[in-house]
Amino acid sequence: MQPEYASLFKRAHEVCEQSYAPYSHFRVGAALLCEDGSVITGVNVENRSFGLTICAERNAIAAAVTAGETKFKALVIATPDATYPVSPCGACRQVISEFMPSSAAVIFGNAEDSYVASTVGELLPHDALHDLSSGQVQDGQMRS
Secondary structure, X not given: OOHHHHHHHHHHHXXXXXXXXXXXXXXXXXEEEEOOOOEEEEEOEOOOOHHHOEOHHXXXXXXXXXXXXXXXXXXXXXXXXXXXXXXXXXXXXXXXXXXXXXXXXXXXXXXXXXXXXXXXXXXXXXXXXXXXXXXXEXXXXXXX
């Protein structure tokens, strides 16, 4: 893992201690590297109605937006209670793609030596919404 991402992984792993996971006992921490170099963290917050659970990735992004940050360079997710690297869920992938370019790094792992290094584009291929929001699609036609 690159040194910059290793320090983000450490932050994500440390913040897992703040996770609220009384039902699954599956802690998740996220560290979001903002374009200005600041780091904002988030944790999963469960609810006994599992559909209302908020993932660490979305919590980190929401906290960043609340702090006035909307441009991000990398996201690192720690899942220390898993036996393998656990990727972001579909809802998180969609929110991640809203704020991060397809080339941005997304690293997820259960330990510093057990992780997957990916990009937003690899997690959400064929993301037409990026094309729509960038103005590449107009009147249903792809602009060159």
